Amino acid sequence: MRNPFLAGAAVIVTAAALAACGSSADGNGPEAAGAQRSAASGPAVPGASADPSTTTPSAEQPKKPAEPEEVMPAGPSAPGGTAAGPKTPSDEITPATGTFTKKQKEYLEDRVPRGMDPAAVLQTGQETCDKLRYLVKADRDTAVGAIATDEIPDAAAAVAGLCPQHQDLVDEAAYAYPDGAHTGKKLRPGVYRSASPTTDCSWQITGAGEKELSSGRSGTGTSRKITIPKSARVFTSTGCYAWLPEGANG
Structure with a gap:
C-alpha cells in the first residue's frame, strides 16, 4: 500500500516546483542567479534532507549579496625600459650575488621596477644583444630591419650599454623605413x-x-x-x- 505520508510530500514537492517556475519568469530562477545560487539558498533546516526538492517551502530567505571576487594584486612590471611604475634608485641596484660592471649599472639605471630582481632586467638586455649577434651572422639587413621595425624592442639602449659593437646597426636603423x-x-x-x-x-x-x-x-x-x-x-x-x-x- 502506498504510504500516505509520501503522497502528501509529493504534493508539497509539486507546489514547490510550480513556485520555482513562477519565480524564474521574473529573472530570479536558477539560470538568472548564476554565481549567487549558493549564497541565496539560505541555511539548511536541521534534520531536513540535503535534497532541495524534498524541502518544504517556507518564508523566503533573505538573499545574501554576492561576495566580490578576490582580485590578486598586480606583480612587478615586466623587464624592459618601458615598464611603468616607480623604479629602484640606482644606488639600490645590486645583484643577489657578485657585482655589476659600470656599463651594466648604467644600463640598469631607471630601468628596474621596484620589487624586481635587477638581474632579470639585465638578462633581457643581454638577450637582445644575443639576438643581434645571431642575426648579423645570418643576414645583416635583417638585423637592421628588426631594430627599425621594433621587432627587437629597446635595442638602442641594450646596444649602448651592453654590446656597443652593434652600434652601426642602430645608427643605420635610425634612417630606415x-x-x-x-x-x-x-x-x-x-x-x-x-x-x-x-x-x-x-x-x-x-x-x-x-x-x-x-x-x-x-x-x-x-x-x-x-x-x-x-x-x-x-x-x-x-x-x-x-x-x-x-x-x-x-
Whole structure:
C-alpha cells in the first residue's frame, strides 16, 4: 500500500516546483542567479534532507549579496625600459650575488621596477644583444630591419650599454623605413633597398596633391631599390618589412 505520508510530500514537492517556475519568469530562477545560487539558498533546516526538492517551502530567505571576487594584486612590471611604475634608485641596484660592471649599472639605471630582481632586467638586455649577434651572422639587413621595425624592442639602449659593437646597426636603423605610411619630416630623400621582403611587397610614393611619383611591386621576395625624391610627401610600404638607406642618406 502506498504510504500516505509520501503522497502528501509529493504534493508539497509539486507546489514547490510550480513556485520555482513562477519565480524564474521574473529573472530570479536558477539560470538568472548564476554565481549567487549558493549564497541565496539560505541555511539548511536541521534534520531536513540535503535534497532541495524534498524541502518544504517556507518564508523566503533573505538573499545574501554576492561576495566580490578576490582580485590578486598586480606583480612587478615586466623587464624592459618601458615598464611603468616607480623604479629602484640606482644606488639600490645590486645583484643577489657578485657585482655589476659600470656599463651594466648604467644600463640598469631607471630601468628596474621596484620589487624586481635587477638581474632579470639585465638578462633581457643581454638577450637582445644575443639576438643581434645571431642575426648579423645570418643576414645583416635583417638585423637592421628588426631594430627599425621594433621587432627587437629597446635595442638602442641594450646596444649602448651592453654590446656597443652593434652600434652601426642602430645608427643605420635610425634612417630606415618600416612598413607603413611615412609623411612630412620623416621623409628623407635618397636611395633605399628592401630588407627581407615578402612576395607581396608593394610601395607607393606620392607628392603634392597626392600625385603618384612612383610605385611598384616585388612578387619574387628579392630585395628591390627605390628612390625617394625631394618632392615626395607620402611614402607607403606593405609587405616589404623595412627599407634601409643606401650609402649616406639623411
